[in-house]
Amino acid sequence: MNHGKKRIAVLGSTGSIGQQTLEVVRALPDRFQVVGLAAGKNTALLARQIKEFKPEFVCYQEQKTQAHLTDNEYELLSLEELASHTRVDTVVIATAGKAGLSPTLAAIRAGKDVALANKESLVAAGEIITREAKLNSARILPVDSEHSAIWQCLRGETQPASQLILTASGGPFHQCSLAQLNEVTVEQALKHPSWQMGSKVTIDSATLMNKGLEIIEAHWLFDIPIDNISVLIHPQSIIHSMVEFIDGSVKAQLSCPDMRLPIQYALSYPERLANPQLPRIDWSNIKALKFESPDFDIFPCLKLAIAAGRKAGTYPAVLCAADELAVELFLSRRIKFTDIARLVEQVLDKHKAIANPTLEEIIAADDWAREKVSQLNTGG
Amino acid sequence: MNHGKKRIAVLGSTGSIGQQTLEVVRALPDRFQVVGLAAGKNTALLARQIKEFKPEFVCYQEQKTQAHLTDNEYELLSLEELASHTRVDTVVIATAGKAGLSPTLAAIRAGKDVALANKESLVAAGEIITREAKLNSARILPVDSEHSAIWQCLRGETQPASQLILTASGGPFHQCSLAQLNEVTVEQALKHPSWQMGSKVTIDSATLMNKGLEIIEAHWLFDIPIDNISVLIHPQSIIHSMVEFIDGSVKAQLSCPDMRLPIQYALSYPERLANPQLPRIDWSNIKALKFESPDFDIFPCLKLAIAAGRKAGTYPAVLCAADELAVELFLSRRIKFTDIARLVEQVLDKHKAIANPTLEEIIAADDWAREKVSQLNTGG
Numbered sequence: 001m002n003h004g005k006k007r008i009a010v011l012g013s014t015g016s017i018g019q020q021t022l023e024v025v026r027a028l029p030d031r032f033q034v035v036g037l038a039a040g041k042n043t044a045l046l047a048r049q050i051k052e053f054k055p056e057f058v059c060y061q062e063q064k065t066q067a068h069l070t071d072n073e074y075e076l077l078s079l080e081e082l083a084s085h086t087r088v089d090t091v092v093i094a095t096a097g098k099a100g101l102s103p104t105l106a107a108i109r110a111g112k113d114v115a116l117a118n119k120e121s122l123v124a125a126g127e128i129i130t131r132e133a134k135l136n137s138a139r140i141l142p143v144d145s146e147h148s149a150i151w152q153c154l155r156g157e158t159q160p161a162s163q164l165i166l167t168a169s170g171g172p173f174h175q176c177s178l179a180q181l182n183e184v185t186v187e188q189a190l191k192h193p194s195w196q197m198g199s200k201v202t203i204d205s206a207t208l209m210n211k212g213l214e215i216i217e218a219h220w221l222f223d224i225p226i227d228n229i230s231v232l233i234h235p236q237s238i239i240h241s242m243v244e245f246i247d248g249s250v251k252a253q254l255s256c257p258d259m260r261l262p263i264q265y266a267l268s269y270p271e272r273l274a275n276p277q278l279p280r281i282d283w284s285n286i287k288a289l290k291f292e293s294p295d296f297d298i299f300p301c302l303k304l305a306i307a308a309g310r311k312a313g314t315y316p317a318v319l320c321a322a323d324e325l326a327v328e329l330f331l332s333r334r335i336k337f338t339d340i341a342r343l344v345e346q347v348l349d350k351h352k353a354i355a356n357p358t359l360e361e362i363i364a365a366d367d368w369a370r371e372k373v374s375q376l377n378t379g380g
Numbered sequence: 381m382n383h384g385k386k387r388i389a390v391l392g393s394t395g396s397i398g399q400q401t402l403e404v405v406r407a408l409p410d411r412f413q414v415v416g417l418a419a420g421k422n423t424a425l426l427a428r429q430i431k432e433f434k435p436e437f438v439c440y441q442e443q444k445t446q447a448h449l450t451d452n453e454y455e456l457l458s459l460e461e462l463a464s465h466t467r468v469d470t471v472v473i474a475t476a477g478k479a480g481l482s483p484t485l486a487a488i489r490a491g492k493d494v495a496l497a498n499k500e501s502l503v504a505a506g507e508i509i510t511r512e513a514k515l516n517s518a519r520i521l522p523v524d525s526e527h528s529a530i531w532q533c534l535r536g537e538t539q540p541a542s543q544l545i546l547t548a549s550g551g552p553f554h555q556c557s558l559a560q561l562n563e564v565t566v567e568q569a570l571k572h573p574s575w576q577m578g579s580k581v582t583i584d585s586a587t588l589m590n591k592g593l594e595i596i597e598a599h600w601l602f603d604i605p606i607d608n609i610s611v612l613i614h615p616q617s618i619i620h621s622m623v624e625f626i627d628g629s630v631k632a633q634l635s636c637p638d639m640r641l642p643i644q645y646a647l648s649y650p651e652r653l654a655n656p657q658l659p660r661i662d663w664s665n666i667k668a669l670k671f672e673s674p675d676f677d678i679f680p681c682l683k684l685a686i687a688a689g690r691k692a693g694t695y696p697a698v699l700c701a702a703d704e705l706a707v708e709l710f711l712s713r714r715i716k717f718t719d720i721a722r723l724v725e726q727v728l729d730k731h732k733a734i735a736n737p738t739l740e741e742i743i744a745a746d747d748w749a750r751e752k753v754s755q756l757n758t759g760g
Contacts, residue, residue: 155536156535157536158650158651242438244660245652247645247648248654248660248661249633249634250661251532251634252631255628255630256628270538271538272629273546273626281628283612288668288669289671356760
């Protein structure tokens with residue numbers, strides 16, 4: 001019997017957030033049950049996860065050619081069917097990039113609790129997602145450590161924040177010059193100093209585009225103007241973000257940098273659960289928490305994201321899509337690290353934006369941006 | 381008409397906390413109204429406060445000899461009458477030491493909101509005060525910056541904290557040796573690096589007795605075992621305290637060191653109010669927040685307080701009273717700085733404690749402790 005267990009579907013179960021979500025479930029088997037798993041191409045790992053967690057539902061990209069991955073009994077569903085299934089309480093959206101948008105909306109329209117690790121869908125379609133969530137009484141529970149921190153700091157507060165202060169590790173290059181950034185290799189960019197993450201978000205952390213996307217994400221999640229959200233470099237990643245209130249009081253949330261904590265908080269909310277696997281801060285080892293102001297000239301992606309967030313409409317969707325493709329080009333060694341910002345900026349400059357776009361217009365803007373990056377990169 | 385204004389009585393209005401409470405009221409005249417003022421010997425300042433705030437009720441030590449301090453119309457009341465008057469919504473207990481206990485209990489028994497800056501009454505009689513508050517639906521709203529921080533961090537949380545981390549500036553001597561402490565002058569001890577406070581609490585901050593008393597205070601305010609409360613030296617006094625939850629997540633409250641914020645928060649709770657006079661943290665000026673572990677051998681008062689808190693009964697009352705008198709002796713240059721801890725320890729050692737004491741037994745223990753300090757100091 002599983003009475004009282006939260007039934008979880010993990011979309012993107014073989015990625016970094018997906019695997020850590022399963023670690024949380026593994027540590028707290030009396031509280032959570034995996035009823036659905038969805039993954040992309042890593043079918044070997046997915047097969048192992050199916051054996052261990054015995055989900056009722058599975059979704060994978062190659063499902064048409066392979067009827068079943070393992071001997072376990074399960075039903076094959078599409079991402080959207082899984083995200084909206086009545087057997088599911090909480091949907092963890094841990095797929096990266098554009099692929100998260102459609103199942104996120106399906107889960108929201110089914111009134112689910114949506115533990116959202118995919119920031120691109122909120123950035124591109126924040127207005128639609130938050131409106132649909134309200135209409136359908138679905139809760140969007142942030143999984144990003146920064147947004148989880150803000151959410152925890154806002155807990156119990158009855159008035160809006162006056163300012164959100166997003167902390168940023170600054171990535172591996174936060175003390176580099178522009179000239180040094182020009183020569184950055186893929187290997188250097190993938191070496192994040194404090195967080196273990198997927199490659200897309202690791203590169204976004206190195207360009208600070210990740211922090212820019214998080215500003216737009218925070219804007220939608222917490223209904224606060226872009227201009228009331230600031231960024232503070234904090235290389236140790238212990239303070240995960242802060243909230244300033246109208247009386248000048250500031251609340252911060254801190255922990256060792258470990259994504260399992262914000263994942264677990266989103267799954268267990270409003271309860272907090274003891275999990276012996278989660279590390280605790282050892283204050284005798286912390287002599288100082290350090291801060292720097294971000295350098296917008298060295299990290300133009302941050303500036304681009306803030307500008308796109310302010311202009312709104314289809315700009316954030318174009319920002320997201322152009323960045324996603326530019327990062328792919330960098331990872332496949334076809335452009336330089338500094339070309340990521342250059343390409344994104346060129347695409348944003350050429351974009352003819354639509355205000356208050358429909359979902360179709362957002363998807364069209366996304367397609368257009370990807371096309372444009374390809375053209376620009378091949379000199380088209 | 382004063383509909384909607386909170387009616388405040390300030391007990392100890394001429395002291396540091398009292399004056400800062402009146403600054404908050406002065407800054408927010410649409411929200412707060414001073415209906416009562418009580419002070420000790422500083423009748424000149426009290427007279428000016430009466431002229432400015434026009435309270436309905438006044439209480440002062442010398443009232444029997446002087447019928448009225450000013451031409452304003454007001455009624456003379458005792459501390460207890462003022463603290464429990466039906467015209468009063470919130471009672472600010474800003475009197476130092478033993479004098480706070482009786483009006484605190486009067487306010488609680490009248491079911492008031494009690495903004496409590498007097499830590500000695502909670503330390504000495506925490507069990508009685510918290511029990512009476514529950515019985516009479518009175519709220520105890522902490523004014524100490526550390527307890528206000530913890531209270532803010534616990535806001536909206538539905539489960540108990542797993543650990544409270546009280547930050548301490550460490551006072552002026554946090555990097556001194558025992559030999560150096562032996563030679564400390566009154567002037568050096570009164571120079572606090574980050575806070576402007578009354579002389580008793582400033583000396584208690586220099587010995588770290590203040591932090592020890594705050595541990596016992598936090599124990600009663602937040603119903604958490606003494607052993608789950610730790611102390612972290614943070615000389616900048618920007619993080620005012622932290623709370624660790626069972627999942628390992630930590631919340632901290634930060635602000636510029638300015639007592640008007642916790643005072644205002646206690647007065648306005650559950651609302652937060654914009655007050656242009658309250659400073660805001662300028663993150664571009666903060667390169668690091670620094671921490672040290674406290675040295676229990678250099679600051680034995682901290683150890684004494686924790687031990688007294690653990691043993692409970694009348695021990696905390698004896699700790700408080702012995703410390704109060706020892707600090708007076710130091711301020712009047714009759715004992716050395718390091719004698720404060722020595723005297724308190726000797727008195728605690730000689731004390732025959734009573735478990736679950738009545739108010740009378742607490743007052744008797746207090747009297748005994750003062751007598752004992754005098755005897756010990758005069759070689760009796």
